[in-house]
Amino acid sequence: MEELLRRFETDSGGSSRLSSSIPAACRSEDCCLGVDEAGRGPVLGPMIYGICFCPLSKKEELKDLKVADSKTLTEAERENLFQKVDEAQSWLGWAVQILSPNMISTSMLQRTKYNLNALSHDTAIALIQHALDSGVQLKEVYVDTVGPAEKYEQKLSQRFPGVQVTVRPKADSLFPVVSAASICAKVARDRLVKGWTFAEDLGEMDSDYGSGYPNDPKTKEWLLKYLDPVFGYPQFVRFSWSTAQTLMDSRAVTVHWDDDEEDGEKAAQRQNNRSMLSYFSSSAEGARGQQTHRFFTERRLKSLTSL
Known part of the structure; x- marks a missing residue:
C-alpha cells in the first residue's frame, strides 16, 4: 500500500483510488463485498472509503482472520490485520477511495450544495461499480449506513439490480467483510495522516496535531x-x-x-x-x-x- 499512497501524496488536493489486484477466484465465483469508511468526522486529513471482497465460499476463512471493527483495535492491531488481508490476495481483494480535505470542503461549499452524505453515497457506489467493472462476480453487498438505513439500502438495490444489498448501522461489527473494509480504510488514513506531505511552506512545522477531531x-x-x-x-x-x-x-x-448592504x-x-x-x-x-x-x-x- 505504501507505493500506492505515494501516488496520492504527489497530488493531495483531489480524490484517488488505490486497489489490490483482483483474485482470479473473485472473477469465477459468486462473491460478497463490504463497504465502510474512516475519517468522516475529523477536521484534519482525508476521509477514506474502503471495500473488501471475497468468494462466498471463503466467508469462514475470512472469519478466521479475526477481523473486527477498526475503531475497537489499536493501530498496531490494525496494521497486523491489514497485512493478513493483503497476504490473502489469492482469494481476498480490496480497494480504497481517498477523498482529500480540499475536495471535501470545495464540494460542500460549492454553489450547488453537495453534502457529506451525498458524497459518501456516491463514493460507495463508485467503489462497488469499480469491483463489478473489474470482473468481480458480486452477489451480496454489505454496507455500514450513512443516513437512514432503509432508504440507503433501497437506493443501492435500485442501482445494482441482481445484487443482494444489506445496509445496517454498525455493519463493521456485524459482518466480517465490512470489518475487513473498515481496516483497509483506517490503515490507509492512519498512514496518510501520519506522513502527510504539505504543499505549503510552514517552516519547522509542529506535526503534533492530535486526533484531528474538533474537540481535541x-x-x-x-x-x-x-x-x-x-x-x-x-x-x-x-x-x-x-x-x-x-x-x-x-x-x-x-x-x-462594495455591494454588501451595510448597517x-x-x-x-x-x-x-x-x-x-x-x-x-x-x-x-x-x-x-x-x-x-x-x-x-x-x-x-x-x-x-x-x-
Missing part, C-alpha cells in the same frame, strides 16, 4: 497556530467544518465587498477588524512572525514600502 485540544491548538490571516489553512484542513470557519471568522482579516452594526464590526490591506504592510508582515505564503514565494513577490 491539540487539534484546536494546531488550527490556531497555522491559520494564515489571508489565505486560511493548509490543504490538510477541512475548511468547510464549522470549527475551522469559526476560527477564520474570529482571527482572519475581514473582506468587505451601523456591520460598519462598527469592520472598524474593529483588521483590513485586508494591513496584511501587505511591512509592519504587519513583521508582526505576524509567519513564513511568507507560498502564493507569493512561488511568484517571487514581496512587499515594497516605496517604488
Whole structure:
C-alpha cells in the first residue's frame, strides 16, 4: 500500500483510488463485498472509503482472520490485520477511495450544495461499480449506513439490480467483510495522516496535531497556530467544518465587498477588524512572525514600502 499512497501524496488536493489486484477466484465465483469508511468526522486529513471482497465460499476463512471493527483495535492491531488481508490476495481483494480535505470542503461549499452524505453515497457506489467493472462476480453487498438505513439500502438495490444489498448501522461489527473494509480504510488514513506531505511552506512545522477531531485540544491548538490571516489553512484542513470557519471568522482579516448592504452594526464590526490591506504592510508582515505564503514565494513577490 505504501507505493500506492505515494501516488496520492504527489497530488493531495483531489480524490484517488488505490486497489489490490483482483483474485482470479473473485472473477469465477459468486462473491460478497463490504463497504465502510474512516475519517468522516475529523477536521484534519482525508476521509477514506474502503471495500473488501471475497468468494462466498471463503466467508469462514475470512472469519478466521479475526477481523473486527477498526475503531475497537489499536493501530498496531490494525496494521497486523491489514497485512493478513493483503497476504490473502489469492482469494481476498480490496480497494480504497481517498477523498482529500480540499475536495471535501470545495464540494460542500460549492454553489450547488453537495453534502457529506451525498458524497459518501456516491463514493460507495463508485467503489462497488469499480469491483463489478473489474470482473468481480458480486452477489451480496454489505454496507455500514450513512443516513437512514432503509432508504440507503433501497437506493443501492435500485442501482445494482441482481445484487443482494444489506445496509445496517454498525455493519463493521456485524459482518466480517465490512470489518475487513473498515481496516483497509483506517490503515490507509492512519498512514496518510501520519506522513502527510504539505504543499505549503510552514517552516519547522509542529506535526503534533492530535486526533484531528474538533474537540481535541491539540487539534484546536494546531488550527490556531497555522491559520494564515489571508489565505486560511493548509490543504490538510477541512475548511468547510464549522470549527475551522469559526476560527477564520474570529482571527482572519475581514473582506468587505462594495455591494454588501451595510448597517451601523456591520460598519462598527469592520472598524474593529483588521483590513485586508494591513496584511501587505511591512509592519504587519513583521508582526505576524509567519513564513511568507507560498502564493507569493512561488511568484517571487514581496512587499515594497516605496517604488
